[in-house]
Amino acid sequence: AQSVTQLGSHVSVSEGALVLLRCNYSSSVPPYLFWYVQYPNQGLQLLLKYTSAATLVKGINGFEAEFKKSETSFHLTKPSAHMSDAAEYFCAVSDKGIQGAQKLVFGQGTRLTINP
Amino acid sequence: DTGVSQDPRHKITKRGQNVTFRCDPISEHNRLYWYRQTLGQGPEFLTYFQNEAQLEKSRLLSDRFSAERPKGSFSTLEIQRTEQGDSAMYLCASSTPVQGVTGELFFGEGSRLTVL
Numbered sequence: 001a002q003s004v005t006q007l008g009s010h011v012s013v014s015e016g017a018l019v020l021l022r023c024n025y026s027s028s029v030p031p032y033l034f035w036y037v038q039y040p041n042q043g044l045q046l047l048l049k050y051t052s053a054a055t056l057v058k059g060i061n062g063f064e065a066e067f068k069k070s071e072t073s074f075h076l077t078k079p080s081a082h083m084s085d086a087a088e089y090f091c092a093v094s095d096k097g098i099q100g101a102q103k104l105v106f107g108q109g110t111r112l113t114i115n116p
Numbered sequence: 117d118t119g120v121s122q123d124p125r126h127k128i129t130k131r132g133q134n135v136t137f138r139c140d141p142i143s144e145h146n147r148l149y150w151y152r153q154t155l156g157q158g159p160e161f162l163t164y165f166q167n168e169a170q171l172e173k174s175r176l177l178s179d180r181f182s183a184e185r186p187k188g189s190f191s192t193l194e195i196q197r198t199e200q201g202d203s204a205m206y207l208c209a210s211s212t213p214v215q216g217v218t219g220e221l222f223f224g225e226g227s228r229l230t231v232l
Contacts, residue, residue: 009156036223041225042225043225043226046222049218090159094218102219103164103172104219106158107158108156
C-alpha cells in the first residue's frame with residue numbers, strides 16, 4: 001500500500017520568509033501526489049497535484065512542489081510566506097482500492113504558523 | 117458552482133445515541149467518499165461509493181457504522197450507539213471518473229461530532 005510521511009508536525013516561519021514543508025512517499029508504482037490545505041474547522045482544499053507530467057508543479061496561492069523520484073519526495077514550497085498561509089497542510093498519495101478506484105492516503109499533516 | 121455540502125456541521129451527542137450525517141456531492145460527481153479525521157491527524161479513508169454501489173469499506177468502519185447512497189446522489193453516514201472514540205470530523209468528498217483516475221477529491225467542510 002502507498003503511504004506518505006510528513007516531516008515536522010509544526011513549522012513556524014516569519015512573514016516574508018521561505019516556506020518549506022516536507023513530504024516523502026512510499027509507492028510501488030509511479031505515484032499521483034497531492035497537497036491539500038485545511039483552515040480551522042473547514043474541509044480540505046486542493047493546493048496542487050502531480051500526475052506524472054512536469055516534475056515541478058505550480059499550485060494556488062503561490063505554492064509549488066517538486067517531484068523527485070530519486071529522493072521519493074514531494075516537498076511544498078512558497079518563496080514568501082503571508083499571514084494568510086497559516087493553516088494545516090496535508091500531503092497525500094493515491095492508492096488503488098479493492099475495486100480499482102483510487103483513494104487518497106494522507107500524511108499526518110504539518111501545521112504552519114506565520115510570525116509577524 | 118456548488119461544492120460538496122455536509123449537514124450538520126456540528127453535532128454534540130451523548131454516548132449511546134445514534135447520529136446521522138448527510139453529504140450532497142457536486143452534482144455531476146458519481147464517486148463519493150467518507151473520511152474520518154481525528155484531532156491532529158490526517159484524514160483516514162472510511163468508505164467509497166460509485167453511484168449507489170458501496171465498493172469498498174475500511175476496517176475502521178465497525179459494524180456500528182453504516183453508509184448509504186440510495187439513489188446515487190446524496191449519501192448518509194449513520195453511527196449507532198456512539199462512543200467517545202467516535203468524536204472526530206467526518207469528511208465527505210466526491211469526484212468524477214476522470215478525476216478518479218488520479219484520486220483527486222473535492223471535499224466538503226466536514227461534520228464535527230462530539231460524543232460526551
